[in-house]
Amino acid sequence: MDEFSVLVGGRAGDGINEAGMIIARLFNQLGYCLYQYLDYPSLIRGGHNFTIVRASGEKIGAHRDEVDFLLALNQETIDRHEWRLKETSVVIYDSDEVKSPVAGGFGLPLKTMAKEAGAPAIARNTGLIGAFSGAAGIEWEVLEEVLRKEIPQSIDENLEVARRGHDGIEGGGREMLKVERRSYPCCPVITGNELIGLGLLRGGLDAYVAYPMTPSSGVLHFLAKAADEFSIKVVHPENEIAVILMAQGFAYAGKRTALGTSGGGFCLMTEGMSLAGMAEMPLVVVVSMRAGPSTGVPTYTAQSDLHFVMNAGQGEFTRLVIAPGDTEQAFYWSATSLSLAWKYQIPAILLSDKTLSESAYSFNLVEARDIPEIRPVLADGEDDYRRYLRTDDGISPLAFPPMPGAVVKANGYAHLESGITTEDAGEVKAVQDKSLLKEKSLKKELDGLPAVKTYGSKGSSTALLCWGSNKGVCAEVGEKFGLRVVQPVVLNPFPTTKFEEALRDVERTISVETNSTGQLARLIRCYGFEADDLILKYDSRPFSVDDLEKKIEEVTR
Amino acid sequence: MNPKDLGTTAPNTWCPGCGNFAILNAIKPVLADLDEEGLVPIEKVVLVSGIGCHAKIIDYVNANSFYTIHGRTIPVATGIKLANPDLTVICFAGDGDAYAEGLDHLIFAAKRNVDITAIIHDNRVYGLTTGQYTPTSPSGFVGRSTPEGLKVPPINPLEIVSASGGTFVARGYSHGIELLKEVFREAILHRGFSFVDVLQVCATFFNLYDYYNERVYTLEEHDPQDRARAEEKMKEWDYDSDGPVPLGIFYREEAPTFGDNFAKYNSKITDMDGRIRKTLESYI
Numbered sequence: 059m060d061e062f063s064v065l066v067g068g069r070a071g072d073g074i075n076e077a078g079m080i081i082a083r084l085f086n087q088l089g090y091c092l093y094q095y096l097d098y099p100s101l102i103r104g105g106h107n108f109t110i111v112r113a114s115g116e117k118i119g120a121h122r123d124e125v126d127f128l129l130a131l132n133q134e135t136i137d138r139h140e141w142r143l144k145e146t147s148v149v150i151y152d153s154d155e156v157k158s159p160v161a162g163g164f165g166l167p168l169k170t171m172a173k174e175a176g177a178p179a180i181a182r183n184t185g186l187i188g189a190f191s192g193a194a195g196i197e198w199e200v201l202e203e204v205l206r207k208e209i210p211q212s213i214d215e216n217l218e219v220a221r222r223g224h225d226g227i228e229g230g231g232r233e234m235l236k237v238e239r240r241s242y243p244c245c246p247v248i249t250g251n252e253l254i255g256l257g258l259l260r261g262g263l264d265a266y267v268a269y270p271m272t273p274s275s276g277v278l279h280f281l282a283k284a285a286d287e288f289s290i291k292v293v294h295p296e297n298e299i300a301v302i303l304m305a306q307g308f309a310y311a312g313k314r315t316a317l318g319t320s321g322g323g324f325c326l327m328t329e330g331m332s333l334a335g336m337a338e339m340p341l342v343v344v345v346s347m348r349a350g351p352s353t354g355v356p357t358y359t360a361q362s363d364l365h366f367v368m369n370a371g372q373g374e375f376t377r378l379v380i381a382p383g384d385t386e387q388a389f390y391w392s393a394t395s396l397s398l399a400w401k402y403q404i405p406a407i408l409l410s411d412k413t414l415s416e417s418a419y420s421f422n423l424v425e426a427r428d429i430p431e432i433r434p435v436l437a438d439g440e441d442d443y444r445r446y447l448r449t450d451d452g453i454s455p456l457a458f459p460p461m462p463g464a465v466v467k468a469n470g471y472a473h474l475e476s477g478i479t480t481e482d483a484g485e486v487k488a489v490q491d492k493s494l495l496k497e498k499s500l501k502k503e504l505d506g507l508p509a510v511k512t513y514g515s516k517g518s519s520t521a522l523l524c525w526g527s528n529k530g531v532c533a534e535v536g537e538k539f540g541l542r543v544v545q546p547v548v549l550n551p552f553p554t555t556k557f558e559e560a561l562r563d564v565e566r567t568i569s570v571e572t573n574s575t576g577q578l579a580r581l582i583r584c585y586g587f588e589a590d591d592l593i594l595k596y597d598s599r600p601f602s603v604d605d606l607e608k609k610i611e612e613v614t615r
Numbered sequence: 616m617n618p619k620d621l622g623t624t625a626p627n628t629w630c631p632g633c634g635n636f637a638i639l640n641a642i643k644p645v646l647a648d649l650d651e652e653g654l655v656p657i658e659k660v661v662l663v664s665g666i667g668c669h670a671k672i673i674d675y676v677n678a679n680s681f682y683t684i685h686g687r688t689i690p691v692a693t694g695i696k697l698a699n700p701d702l703t704v705i706c707f708a709g710d711g712d713a714y715a716e717g718l719d720h721l722i723f724a725a726k727r728n729v730d731i732t733a734i735i736h737d738n739r740v741y742g743l744t745t746g747q748y749t750p751t752s753p754s755g756f757v758g759r760s761t762p763e764g765l766k767v768p769p770i771n772p773l774e775i776v777s778a779s780g781g782t783f784v785a786r787g788y789s790h791g792i793e794l795l796k797e798v799f800r801e802a803i804l805h806r807g808f809s810f811v812d813v814l815q816v817c818a819t820f821f822n823l824y825d826y827y828n829e830r831v832y833t834l835e836e837h838d839p840q841d842r843a844r845a846e847e848k849m850k851e852w853d854y855d856s857d858g859p860v861p862l863g864i865f866y867r868e869e870a871p872t873f874g875d876n877f878a879k880y881n882s883k884i885t886d887m888d889g890r891i892r893k894t895l896e897s898y899i
Contacts, residue, residue, distance in 0.1 A: 246895040
């Protein structure tokens with residue numbers, strides 16, 4: 059087989075995500091590309107958590123509905139996911155918990171095994187992983203190495219449970235699915251949030267400010283942990299309003315700063331966005347979307363905030379909006395957006411969603427190289443400093459206090475070049491013209507960057523249009539169906555010329571989006587492009603490969 | 616440095632008799648003196664204002680500044696201070712700014728003891744929006760949004776800051792520039808969160824000069840390190856009743872500041888790519 063999907067399910071608190079991660083690491087050692095989808099409700103203990111680990115010899119970025127291995131820590135996992143089973147699927151479950159298993163499944167008394175080995179109850183999943191490895195023909199040595207690396211406590215006891223699981227299954231005496239070695243390069247398997255954090259660090263981040271909100275908190279947690287190693291300041295203030303204002307204090311003092319939130323938190327940041335626009339404060343705002351409106355579905359996904367982030371904040375000001383579609387793009391654009399924000403002294407929004415933020419992907423650093431060197435324009439210390447000096451490209455040289463002789467006056471009011479408030483009609487217009495000029499310069503700079511990407515069959519006259527995390531599923535399905543796939547990565551300022559080039563000779567476009575109204579379709583209409591069909595999913599779950607295949611067949615029939 | 620050197624070309628648009636003049640005329644000589652004495656070089660000073668009549672002070676002082684938005688001086692000032700602990704950051708905020716729109720920030724600044732100074736232009740009325748009540752307006756206040764008279768009592772901001780952990784709590788009055796100068800200087804030099812509520816009279820919408828002149832007195836023989844006594848003095852006037860109105864430094868205490876936690880994070884990483892690769896390796 060070329061690929062495998064493994065589902066692990068149980069209650070919150072059973073270590074489902076960790077179990078999935080270990081299985082992903084196992085496949086990684088065997089030469090597979092990984093994608094791990096995580097599905098969990100908004101609660102701390104109980105409920106139903108599951109993860110699907112998909113491993114393939116080719117690059118992937120989406121999950122499948124059907125699974126080859128169903129690993130169940132409880133009855134609910136079996137009941138909820140039986141529909142995913144194929145004839146060849148292998149089911150392994152904890153027979154201490156599961157009382158009505160599927161026919162042909164393998165039950166192991168995992169609870170008892172953990173107890174007998176003197177391991178904590180959570181080691182049930184180690185037993186399950188051991189049994190999976192046995193069933194998949196993964197050598198004990200590979201498993202032991204991964205477990206030793208991944209399990210921080212009670213490793214001997216855990217190994218004992220894993221060993222019992224491994225041996226227990228091998229004695230099952232049935233022909234199982236064997237996981238053969240492949241040749242995909244061994245890569246870090248890492249979430250989008252972590253790559254956004256690393257990309258920001260690569261872009262020279264000095265400080266990260268955030269108030270926790272799913273699904274953006276992963277960036278905060280990653281950077282808080284990395285603060286020592288990378289010498290950055292990580293602050294968690296009283297609310298999102300404070301977050302975006304505090305970040306502007308950092309920016310004023312010359313520190314490259316990013317902040318993170320989801321839609322609800324971003325609502326509170328809109329006044330700060332507008333201030334950053336007027337005061338010309340460089341910021342990178344990570345907005346990881348989840349299903350709304352309001353509290354919506356906190357731990358599930360959506361792409362419904364595109365027009366919100368495009369328009370948040372009163373007045374008109376230049377902003378950059380970027381929606382990376384995979385971890386390589388997340389890394390590249392997190393670094394680049396920070397540089398662009400600083401060069402053009404604007405707020406930049408890095409738009410992610412639960413799928414990209416919290417799924418784990420095989421990350422290939424080679425594909426994320428060549429991050430451009432874009433430098434801010436700094437004052438040379440000569441002449442009288444004027445914070446808002448009007449120049450040909452709209453960019454005023456930056457200075458940061460303390461700088462003897464330079465008085466740095468930032469202002470959220472309309473202002474003179476000096477930074478002193480004005481209400482004079484001509485001056486007010488000049489402030490706005492400066493913003494427009496910056497947008498023009500920014501557009502020019504974006505012409506040299508990979509603002510639009512294409513995949514699939516590049517000669518096809520039918521194109522799937524996608525943005526953000528749907529890039530993974532669209533690229534795969536587009537390739538399979540011989541369709542062209544076009545992904546605008548930069549959404550504002552819209553890369554019109556590049557988009558037009560990417561769509562040359564296309565007769566039919568289908569926009570694939572995780573929202574109910576077709577927000578990309580609506581956006582491109584502003585620039586004279588039409589989406590002929592919409593494939594929309596708005597049940598707060600991401601497209602599986604199978605979902606999209608079915609929908610495309612329906613639309614193109 | 617002469618205080619005159621701190622002037623700008625911006626025309627002053629405050630009303631005649633406005634209490635903001637006293638704050639402006641007190642802060643300029645204080646900053647000039649601190650610069651002259653080498654205690655706080657003027658280029659290390661950053662002024663942060665909110666929105667309202669008070670905020671225009673930023674345009675009238677030739678020093679580094681960030682003219683922010685309503686209620687948000689404190690988070691901006693906190694960011695500046697955390698970014699560069701060498702800077703001396705002073706917020707000018709109105710009572711609407713600090714006690715209504717941005718009360719959460721005030722409480723957190725006190726709780727964190729971040730090393731910034733907050734000077735509140737507390738005129739107890741919204742001036743620039745032409746006369747509505749604020750959190751410190753007395754009950755019965757007749758404003759344009761409460762024509763029948765305000766039905767609820769005011770808050771006492773000194774008690775709020777004190778209860779939140781404030782380490783420097785003071786009150787000034789715009790008719791008494793010498794005391795203002797003394798309090799501002801001490802507030803700026805205090806290491807930690809310094810809070811000064813200035814009874815700043817709005818001559819147009821809520822002229823309280825006569826009221827205050829009859830009631831204010833300066834704290835004397837008061838030990839600002841005596842917390843119990845300080846709290847007693849804060850309660851002496853509740854911004855509503857007609858009790859005597861004490862002025863001066865009520866409380867001060869030395870305590871660790873929020874910025875201390877960050878002192879070690881100021882270096883630039885040289886081997887960025889190496890560290891990124893090392894981090895990535897842990898995900899294999």
